[in-house]
Each structure stands twice: as structure tokens, then as C-alpha cells.
Amino acid sequence: MIEWFDDVRVGMRFTTAEKLVTREDIKRFATEFDPQPYHLDEAAAEQSMLKGLAASGWHTAAMSMRLAVDAHPFGPHPLLGLGVDELRCLAPVRPGDLIRLEGEVTEVTPSKTRPQGTVKVKWTAYNQDGMAVYTFTPIGIVPRRAKVV
Amino acid sequence: MIEWFDDVRVGMRFTTAEKLVTREDIKRFATEFDPQPYHLDEAAAEQSMLKGLAASGWHTAAMSMRLAVDAHPFGPHPLLGLGVDELRCLAPVRPGDLIRLEGEVTEVTPSKTRPQGTVKVKWTAYNQDGMAVYTFTPIGIVPRRAKVV
Numbered sequence: 001m002i003e004w005f006d007d008v009r010v011g012m013r014f015t016t017a018e019k020l021v022t023r024e025d026i027k028r029f030a031t032e033f034d035p036q037p038y039h040l041d042e043a044a045a046e047q048s049m050l051k052g053l054a055a056s057g058w059h060t061a062a063m064s065m066r067l068a069v070d071a072h073p074f075g076p077h078p079l080l081g082l083g084v085d086e087l088r089c090l091a092p093v094r095p096g097d098l099i100r101l102e103g104e105v106t107e108v109t110p111s112k113t114r115p116q117g118t119v120k121v122k123w124t125a126y127n128q129d130g131m132a133v134y135t136f137t138p139i140g141i142v143p144r145r146a147k148v149v
Numbered sequence: 150m151i152e153w154f155d156d157v158r159v160g161m162r163f164t165t166a167e168k169l170v171t172r173e174d175i176k177r178f179a180t181e182f183d184p185q186p187y188h189l190d191e192a193a194a195e196q197s198m199l200k201g202l203a204a205s206g207w208h209t210a211a212m213s214m215r216l217a218v219d220a221h222p223f224g225p226h227p228l229l230g231l232g233v234d235e236l237r238c239l240a241p242v243r244p245g246d247l248i249r250l251e252g253e254v255t256e257v258t259p260s261k262t263r264p265q266g267t268v269k270v271k272w273t274a275y276n277q278d279g280m281a282v283y284t285f286t287p288i289g290i291v292p293r294r295a296k297v298v
Contacts, residue, residue, distance in 0.1 A: 033211040034218060036227040049229060049290070057230060058211045062182035065207050069183060078185040080198060081206060083237035089230065141198070 003075040004145040005117035014103035016067035023095035029059040054092035153294040154266035163252035165216035172244035178208040203241035
């Protein structure tokens with residue numbers, strides 16, 4: 001099990017639970033944070049490039065964060081990020097979709113000045129058909145194991 | 150006013166309204182999407198790297214999207230993004246903070262095959278003290294003006 005930065009290796013993989021995306025959740029999130037026709041109005045969404053109601057990309061991002069948090073990739077340590085690289089919306093997330101994430105460690109960099117390191121995990125969200133719908137690569141901070149002196 | 154891709158130029162700037170960040174909103178968002186001590190529990194947050202309760206970065210991202218949407222940078226066209234580059238959390242967003250965004254067009258690329266183009270806008274969120282707290286660069290799709298033939 002990964003507990004500290006020292007335990008993390010490039011190529012390690014994580015999986016998460018699944019999350020059902022509901023029509024109500026899509027509209028509730030969009031009403032507060034992304035009130036655009038694609039995410040609020042079935043008829044307008046049909047006429048748009050998305051060809052039907054779809055979750056805001058930021059909603060998919062937030063749901064994916066929850067799945068990643070609950071997977072506890074770094075054991076007891078919470079997820080704290082400096083930022084995110086390569087956030088991409090790959091396909092629409094629809095009402096009734098069941099999304100899950102797979103993650104892979106792509107980079108580990110020990111800090112030269114602090115007892116910690118940064119870890120990049122490339123996460124990809126898939127729907128129930130196995131189609132990749134979203135990907136993001138957060139840059140996380142993970143503490144190092146205390147040295148015994 | 151910008152109405153079509155053809156009207157957008159590198160260096161154009163946008164500003165948004167302000168958004169008050171409340172303690173209740175921070176905890177409500179975190180409970181649903183990012184249930185970690187930094188965002189839910191004042192005492193635990195004090196002991197953490199963030200040194201006090203702070204909004205989830207995804208919450209700041211979602212609030213910033215709302216500010217950007219309401220600013221209508223591309224006139225009548227909704228914001229539709231392929232993804233986001235360079236998402237970075239620069240400083241904690243605290244209860245009571247008032248955030249606003251400034252945006253600058255950094256790249257415009259006409260599509261070779263479709264009547265549209267991609268526009269990158271580097272948005273930076275500032276708090277009431279003028280401190281940059283968050284930045285992101287969405288890659289938006291904007292339609293071209295129809296040609297008169």
C-alpha cells in the first residue's frame with residue numbers, strides 16, 4: 001500500500017468506484033456554476049454541437065475529484081494539488097451515465113527543500129460503454145516518510 | 150464587441166463581476182465533491198499546509214467558470230471548451246473572500262476544416278486584496294462569421 005511519497009513509483013495504477021450521473025445533478029450543478037443551454041435545456045442541447053443534454057465539464061471534473069478522493073491513492077494522506085495539467089473533455093457525459101476512473105502515476109519528483117514530493121497521476125474517466133469521456137493530470141503533494149536517525 | 154471568432158484578437162482583455170465566497174458554500178461543495186479536512190473542518194484545516202479553511206480548488210474553478218460565463222466574452226455564443234491548460238491554485242480561497250477574474254486572449258487558431266476557431270483565454274482570479282489565487286486557460290470553440298457569397 002502507498003503511504004508516503006517514498007512508496008510511489010511511476011507506472012502504479014489506481015481504480016475508483018463508479019458514479020451515476022443524473023439529469024437532476026447535471027441541471028443543479030449547471031444552474032449554480034455553468035448556466036448554459038447544453039447543460040440546462042434538452043431542446044436547446046439537441047440543436048447544439050453536443051447533440052443532447054450533457055454535464056458541464058466542471059461538473060464532470062468535480063465528480064471525478066470525488067471518485068479520486070474516495071479511492072485514497074496515497075493512503076492516509078489527503079489529496080492536495082498545486083494544479084492540474086492536460087484537462088480535456090473527450091466526449092459528452094449524459095444523464096444516466098455511470099463513470100469510473102483509472103489513474104496511472106506518470107511522474108514523481110522529490111522536493112529539494114521540504115520533506116515531500118510532487119506526484120502526477122494521469123486520471124481518465126470512462127463511461128459504462130468503456131468510452132473515455134474526460135482526463136486530467138493533477139500535480140499532488142505527498143509527504144515523505146520521516147527518516148529514522 | 151466580439152461576436153464571432155473573426156472578431157477575436159490576441160491581447161484582448163475581459164473582466165468579470167465579483168463573487169463572495171461563503172463558509173457555507175465552501176463546506177457544501179466540499180461535502181459533495183471534495184470531502185477533505187482542508188475544506189470541511191476549521192480545526193483540522195488550521196493544522197494543515199493551508200493553515201485554515203479554504204475552498205476546494207474545484208470549487209474555485211466552478212465559481213470562476215460562472216464568472217466567466219456571465220461576462221459573455223464571446224457575445225451571444227456560449228462557452229464550449231475542449232479542455233483547460235495550466236490550471237493552477239496560487240493561494241488559498243478563504244470564507245469571506247471576494248473573487249473576480251481578468252482574462253486575456255493568448256492564442257487564436259482558425260479551424261482548417263470547420264467554420265470555427267479555437268481561442269485560448271488565460272483567466273486569473275484575484276481576491277479582494279488583489280492577490281492572484283487561481284488561474285486557468287480554457288481552450289474554447291467560437292464559430293466564424295458566415296461568409297457573404
